[in-house]
Amino acid sequence: MQTHTPLRHFAFAALLLYGCVGAVASEPLTTTTKVNFKTDIRPVLSNRCFFCHGPDEAHVESGLRLHEFSLATSPADSGSKAIIPGNITESELIRRIVSTDESERMPPPHIGAKLTEREIELFKTWVASGAKYSKHWSFDEIQPPKLESANRENTLPAWQDSPIDFLVFKKLRERNWTPSPEADRHTRLRRLTLDLTGLPPTLDQQSAFQSNSSEQAYEQLVDELLASPAFGEHWGRKWLDLARYADSAGYADDPPRTIWAYRDWVIKAINDGMPFDQFTIEQLAGDLLPNPTDEQLVATAFHRNTLTNNEGGTNDEEFRNVAVVDRVNTTMAVWMGVTIACAQCHSHKFDPITQAEYFQVFAILNQTKDADRADESPTLKWFTHEQRADQEETQRELSKVELALTAPDETLIPEQQSWAQTLRDPIQWQPAKPESAHAKSKSPIAIHENGNLRVDAIADTDTYSIDLAIPKDIAIDALSGIQIRSIPDPSLPNGGAAVGDGNFVLTNVAASLISVGEKSTTGRLVRIDLPGENKILSLGEVQVFSREEIVSKGAKATQSSTDFEGKAERAVDGNTSGKFTDNSTTHSAASTDPWWEVDFGKDVSIDKIVIWNRTDADVGSRLAGAKLSILSEDRKTLWEAILEKPKASQSFEIQPSIPLPLAVANADYAQEGFPPSNAIDADAKSGWAVGGAIDQPHQLNVAILSSKLKELTSTNALTGTLSLRLTLKFESSYRRALLASFAISFTTDVRAEPAIRIPSSVLKILSTTPDSMSIADRDAIHLYYVSTIAPSRQPLRTSRDLRIKKLADIKPTTTVPILSELAPDKQRQTHIQIRGNYKVKGDLVSPDVPKAFHAWKQTSTDSSTPKMDRLAFARWLMQPDNPLTARVIANRYWETFFGVGIVRTSEEFGSQGDLPSNAELLDHLASDLIRSEWDTKRFIRNIVLSAAYRQRSAVSSIRYEEDPDNVFVSRGPRFRVSAEQVRDMALTSAGLLSQRLYGTPARPPQPALGLTAAFGSKTDWDTSKGEDRFRRGLYTLWRRSNPYPSMATFDAPNREVCVLKRDRTNTPLQALVTLNDPVFVEAAQGLARRIVVYDLPDGSLAERSDRVFQLALSRSPNSREMEAIAKLYHETRTELASNLDRANKLATDPIGPLPANSDPIELAVWTTICNVILNLDEFLMTP
């Protein structure tokens, strides 16, 4: 291949270079050599000696430790001293490193090579000059260089203004290098726009910048871009890698996780220019700030991005512990740039961090409530700003309406009095005569002649069923209320009306009209529904009895779905076996709302249904909650029952009935927390109770909705004699809170419902004569009347109800898992975990920060007695005397702009990391960041305004060999853009990219893989519709087990752990993505349509080529490029002209039908050309 030739030359040059560099490196030292401990000695000690002679106290050879002066100068096990300051000849260390005796030489031959001559010389000089130790460079205080004008001498004029520039220049000058010239205008525009917003400049931006002749044009552009919303999206994306943000919880099943409100918080905080110290504190400890806002709570989701393990059989505590470990490691890596992960298992080998210190930090982060739960609790309901404004506004209106509604009005007194008159006489209750009474527990219930009931209660919980005769003179639809009266009895516990301790909890009251003597319902189908997601409906047999005949056997059965060959007919095959292996039980797929039904083909009279459940493998409970119903031919429900607690077999007697619609309940008395409404609500556990007055008689009045009852009885005629069946449930969590002595009354008084609606306190006042009422009573009645009854105020009531409903209807936009500190009495104790195993506990530790770092300055704002909690920890990180965070953050920004950090190992500032290539520059940037009070936009501004950043990126082969990664910044940065940018840039060029900010994750097209996550859901997804298809890459649904394929190919991480630095590989699989992924084909088609149909309908080839270059590469093509495009144009045109079918596909698949009056061949040709342009190296790189 042709391209080999230059590579060979290049390699040859490289070989020559080896010699040169080697020669320089081995030059002997002169006597005037200066030794710098930090850069010359400590790295060698760390790399070559500390593994056996360093900070890890558990692994020390020969009693020698070299990481501190006092230890290195003390006698080792042998008695000799490694270092005797000023004395080279007697220092054992020197003797050992120069020794030629393999048994003596250090480091030992099996551990590593001999130190180089230069290193030995440096050590000698160092020992001779006193063996001064100092801290590892990055742990030592920041020393910003003095920026005096003298320093700027000998600097190019353009490089004199910015400290960044003359500090870079100084380094270049040391190497006798000169910087590159300033890049041309379009390159600067493209570089800046890509770096600040992640997007290429629009045509408008291009022409505005090109035509702006002001000296400040570039500066104005910088400010404009820093203020654009796309800035926060682009820079937020980078932070999300550190935050390991994803939309799934991780591990084997990797279920979806709703946490995108955090992603939006990051974007907004960055766009708002939130100072980095505040940005830090809110994320690490927003919940501990005084009166935290919802936003500050959302920020704490930073550390809720840890994985949760929902796999069956896993131990929540184990994985909670894993999450805390991750939080410790992530915090230290992101802010301090120091890997302390290894100190989880043993003291650090290279940096002075002990295992105990690791767990002291662990202790700080070990106090949050989250605990690897599947529901991700604790979570915050998140309302948008608009929603919150709406809530507040509605609440204000509601208060206003309520004020108007409750305002006294003298003029209403007359109508109030006539209303009160109607309620003065009490409701007439008529004692009911029980005909029969049964307890579910089979406890005997005695019926006295006077109608009183007495239960000899034997169970803990129970349900009573009482049938009451309805006097012949009462129309059944005239029933308006039911009353349950407790009758205290001295012979019962504490003289109450109940067993147990004398109190009862009546959890549910239900009543129905039943047709006495009728024991069947005529229907066409019997059906079983199992509501819910991921349900399996499996039945042994369903027997439907008409008299004594089983009419279901062999009838036509169907079901929603079938798995494992468990056909629907198996439930009517006459075999009642519940063992699946007997091939006689049905089996639906695990699905939503599965059902089974049998159709008799004609109406049959049904007396009884028996359900035979599965009896094997302990799966009978699957049937819980199933609804059994009889349906008419037109599928109206005629009768139904719920299978609450499924048994092996269960029999249902069918009796026609009409449930009585209950409206409201009140009582003469209720224990606090046990109001009468509990007895008719949907909650099976809550109930009415009378604690505090158990030895008094009490009444619970329940009103029947008369209008509804009339409707029911008219459409659902019951025949024969009717009875009222009352069901009383006592199913609270209190044992034996059962009524034992009581009676039932009913009423047909039409005032029952309005009267029962009135609170008993008001009703009581109403029953007194107006003259004997106190003023307070009168006011109470008036208030009640005007606000609740007065017809003239009905509009106000409607208005109030509407607002209450509106408030209830404002549902949270999303939820977000947050950090929440355990209460002081619930705090966890933290032990050292031996070898990092959470079950093997060592010594107890208390929260603290490692001693090797800067000291914690306790401030009184943390709390009255300063204590090391998360908030104090976050503030400790941001203390101005912390030398690490500022260096780490400054370096990370530098790396983002220049492709490589000043400290190349941007993820490691400890002993094992690299030294800074320009220490003065790093310290200048770090101190600048602190001085500016962490104004990161200003910081970015300074970098992009520098001459260093504005250089041309072209490079000579010699300079490339000398500095392939541009560590010394002798040219402009040029490297591949991120995975998200590749997508965003292509869509922008095509004019397809959505501008919408924030919101639920998007699902752009991805290839269907037909796979399922282990124990989880399908990895494929339904593509988003409309605009969501074209949202920026950072909004793509991020599933950890299955990252979006095209972005993963471009080195987007799966975000299972904090990613400090992404790879920038260059692989053939990437070529396949940008050439063939339908997303990129669609972008090429969009770009083609843009220039051919929309922007330049009459454009020439040259004009269109120019425009494609402008849109994709922000510049015009040169003549050679123009020529290449023209050649491809003509060749493709010729080929496709004779093949309309292919042209059509190229122009429309997948983007969609041709625009009106367009030429498919022209569009196909331009699609082909655009496909090339969107794959250019130049397109994928910063310029």
Place this chain on the structure above:
Amino acid sequence: MNPIIQQQLALRTRRYFLGQSSTGLGALALSNLIGGLPATASTDSLAAKVAHFAPKAKRVIYLHMTGSPPNLDLFDYKPKLIELNGQDAPDSVLKGKEFAFTTGVPKLLGTSHKFIASGKSGVMLSDCLPHLQGVADHLCLVHSMHTDQFNHAPAELLVYTGSPRSGRPSFGSWVSYGLGSENENLPAFVVLISSGVQPNGGRSSFGSGFLPSVFQGVQCRSQGDPVLFASDPAGMDRNLRRKTLDTLSQLNAIQAEELGHPETQTRISQYELAYRMQTSVPEVMDISKETQETLDNYGAKIGAASLANNCLLARRLVESGVRFVQLFDWGWDFHGTGPAEDIRDGLTKKCETMDRPVAALIKDLEQRGLLHDPLVIWGGEFGRTPFREGRTAVGAQLGRDHYPDCFTMFMAGGGAKGGFDYGSTDELGFSIVDKPVHVHDLQATWLHMLGFDHTKLTYRFQGRDYRLTDVHGNVVHDLIS
């Protein structure tokens, strides 16, 4: 010399050395392996490399039975357990242990399968494995495997990355990092998945962790595009694609000339490789050229996404020079919660889909004279209990819970001793009584067979040198012929 420059240059000039000097290549490759490659490595890092010492095996076919097959019903014959079937498990073996789904005192569960002394070597294999019995003399069975993890995902990650947590490079990516690829037109590390479900560890089980992503497993599929996006857009034929790539190269060359960045040259060559892969991958993935007899031997059917097809593809891939072929087959989690998970009929049926193709693969490699070359590895992520699983103890199906203390894995070819039993468990299969082999030990052994000192195949990340075996692992030399 600046080590950064040295490494960069070593990478960027590898092709030159490849053509000029084999000693130069070896020396450089080795220095890179020991020192760790920089994160900016280009695909040149996939060029074939030389290992630390003469390898027994040159490549790997790894067959993973996701969910973990029941060792006591397939490989580890326990007559005493059969005799005590149905009795309470003794306290002594339960004490202090945790199980995923079992509490209280479970009942011992002897196998209902018949074991047969197979081959000349007489290794005992269950009647579920009639075809593997036929190749018994090639199998190197390690009965004394143990792990630290008893949940699927962490256990699987331990097997593949040496750590139970995600984030580390997988075995396959370590091997491609260490040895590179021998086929410029195919990925070095290919992953094939059958039974429709991803591995427990998700993509981390074949991910590259912190190694550059060129070393990650490339998932190939038997339906749709064999490699994602290998098909040209609708309407574009090969001829037109060629033309577009010519224009692309031409335009890129102009850019390279102007700015002088070698990365642009690399991109040109990557597009050429992509173009070749578009043909070579579908070709190697197309089993229709195999004889009917071969298809029948494997039980492969054209167009299916089965383990049988994947075994046949594995052979085709290693034949073409692919370094590491990783197969995952779902459905080996025999709890007994359904008929398919019953260790009697359910296991027999599941094994029918595995036994024939795996045996066929070993035979096929042997007949083609290739068995010395790839190391074939077969296993799950942990073992299964000698007792009946707690949740399903009263059901109709017989199942076993997860068990980390002992399990069996086997190897074939690649220098593994054939017809060989290694290590043993007690008479009920609760603990290892002889020659325990931890997952890290087996990993060290695999790397040794591939020519690597497992302590020296390292990569520097966040200031620490990482390796597949973490800080553990001892080579089990007895397993190597």
